[in-house]
Amino acid sequence: MASQITSTALSRTESLNLGALSLVCVAIFVRTLEGDGEPLVASLALSGFAFAATYATIRWLGPTFIKAGLKGRDLSKVNNNHYLPECMGAICAIVYLLIIIVFIPFPFYKDIVVATSGGGNRDVVMNVEFVEKGRLLHKFPHSKLASFLSAIISLQSITLLGIGDDLFDIRWRHKFFIPAFASIPLLIIYFVDFGVTSVVLPTFLQPYVGRELFDLGILYYVYMAAFCIFSPNSINILAGINGIEVTQSIVIALLLAFNDALYLLTPYPHPATDSHLFSLFFLLPFLGVSFALLYHNWYPAKVFVGDTYCYFAGMIFVVVSILGHFSKTLILLLIPQIFNFVYSVPQLFGLVPCPRHRLPHFNARTGLLEPSVTKWEKEKQPHPIIAQALRLLAQLKLLQLKQDEEGQIQETSNFTILNLWLVWRGPMREDTLAIEITVMQTLVGLFGLFVRHRLALLVFREDNLSIRSAV
């Protein structure tokens, strides 16, 4: 099995395009420094630059990763006897972190200027004499800065842990809890800095409880920690075909950004504007690095993303939604992931045997993907109750099940949404499956946002977006 020697050089067209994009982005970025330091424009420019940097670095470092043992074979291809670089999400994460660190001063530009020069004069870099005399520090929104920094710490933690996972191939049962460690900085800053642990009760519950707000206390932290554990893992288990980890993350990020835009485009300044700007600052560079990764990871994949990317993506979503106080919205956008997790439970918890890989089966003859299956031998039939449940699922078209003449179960399809989709839609090419799942994720997400902003008024007294009184 030879490592494939691919060219690491960018083609002439690629170099020109990436060079041009970088130049434009750097130019825009520099202009924001000269002007008002408009953070959203700076963030967009940095995100474009992040795309170019990630695109090129993934190409350049492929062989280095293979040499360091970060490699894998693509099981769903005919000619799969060469290694592809694995764990390329680490490059995304590191480019992202560098970009977001450079971006730190921008959301605070106006505050720095006010604090530095006492108003009026905006040219902060030139006015060192003002700086020297000390700043009006009490004006500076330090708590905003602290939550920005805590978000970065959480993302760096998940990157470190993700790389550790990719390097050492930690067992599934252990790695499930990895994101819990990365949630600690977030929870601690939440504790130190916000401490708001109340939730708004649905209107129909309010008469019984006697108040609008219900304080969850320490349970709120448990909820957030659980969320931190769930989101990265849910992205990580909806995986196994080229591009799917990245496309689902891009869809969720785009929908979150769309939701943020709704708040920024209201006719009056919305009270949650800051939270949603904050969210955009974290999502835009993520979209930049993710699109670059997608280019290399899309069918037929030239690189793999690794657990690092899935964890990182999941953590981005958690960070923006917890610090932006819209974690319920994120839940609505994660519905396919939640379904996939719940559907996986029988295998994850060992009720049904779980093979090392559950990705769809590649039929080399047809070139199409088919549902992968778990075989049941005659002497190892499932417990009667489980067998009954499996048959019920098969009747509900939620499982593919083969029985012999005696009614003994021969094989059942593996419990993942990808296999289920193949059960429903029949064998298809790998890229078609990725596209269909992505479209489904988009539609479900859009519906989720619709529910969030329209139907929520039936359950809650007011929507965050359009405050109005309900009966």
Add this chain to the structure above:
Amino acid sequence: MASQITSTALSRTESLNLGALSLVCVAIFVRTLEGDGEPLVASLALSGFAFAATYATIRWLGPTFIKAGLKGRDLSKVNNNHYLPECMGAICAIVYLLIIIVFIPFPFYKDIVVATSGGGNRDVVMNVEFVEKGRLLHKFPHSKLASFLSAIISLQSITLLGIGDDLFDIRWRHKFFIPAFASIPLLIIYFVDFGVTSVVLPTFLQPYVGRELFDLGILYYVYMAAFCIFSPNSINILAGINGIEVTQSIVIALLLAFNDALYLLTPYPHPATDSHLFSLFFLLPFLGVSFALLYHNWYPAKVFVGDTYCYFAGMIFVVVSILGHFSKTLILLLIPQIFNFVYSVPQLFGLVPCPRHRLPHFNARTGLLEPSVTKWEKEKQPHPIIAQALRLLAQLKLLQLKQDEEGQIQETSNFTILNLWLVWRGPMREDTLAIEITVMQTLVGLFGLFVRHRLALLVFREDNLSIRSAV
């Protein structure tokens, strides 16, 4: 070459001792939660726990690291045909980061309590109703929190980059600048949050400049970035024998902690108390993880520390000294490292050929270390000026030089402080060399602190420690 299969289990005595230490530390830690949340006590307890956790994890994960390709051979041993785990500093860094993240709330405990309950009632966890009603956020020292967080971000960045370096074996010329990236968060927070770029001028210069303070402006940031690059690299190049990376770091950390203690034990509350407490909070857990690593890395080493540890140690020193405003003190403690760097310049900059490894030569017959040498072939003699300089250095006893009868240079010892020490003191055992260098580092450091606190009064109007008027 077989990987050595060493037992990863802790011995009975080790388990008992580590278990007891952990228990005591956790008990003390929990007591601080019940009492005043005294942060220094909590930090000490966490540091003890960090020692136990690092000690055990290094033992447990050794084979995993070897399996992942993070391994190396010990060239200075007779029986060196087996691999030892490399990059164990990564374990130190990750344990350290988890501990310091958990520690975040402690320095702010009193502030959280005041902000939460409005004074009087200290039991923050039980008083969720106060939390619910919103905190008196303006009372909270957010800027202190932000610098704490930025320090963590810098340390996480250097860890990520260090692991990348250990994995991919980045070339010397490239990796020299790795710490620059990790300095960005520190500099940005410094810019956003402090912005003090003035330095106190030595008294004898003040009449010429006409003022006490001199504003370095942007040069101050260049100075800090250079410092961030220098400190980690200087630790990284004073390496090559078992234990030396860790002992020098421990000595510097202990001397910094001793310096901090001087400020905390003044009869009146010193204005810099907070900076030096901050410094201790970062140094104590570092000492905890370093002593655990030293146990495994001391002669004969069972693990190697990797670049990650050296970078991480160097960055800890930079972080505490920059955010604590005592970077000049750190320079005094780094004198052996600075000497080693300056002495290495001829080889680092290619004036004298630089082999891949410059560690002392192990004489398998005697079992002692001797200075390693660069050979000069007859047809490749140094440039006459360089040859003259080499002869001068040899006369000054700063180099070992062999000439043939015709006066042609045959070999010169490599330009590191370890080789020079062997030139001075003759061949010695590896552990003796490590001890002697460590003792030298300690003495030079103590002298540095003496200069800092006593002789500085001759050059500056006042010492930070004992403010008094000078003529």
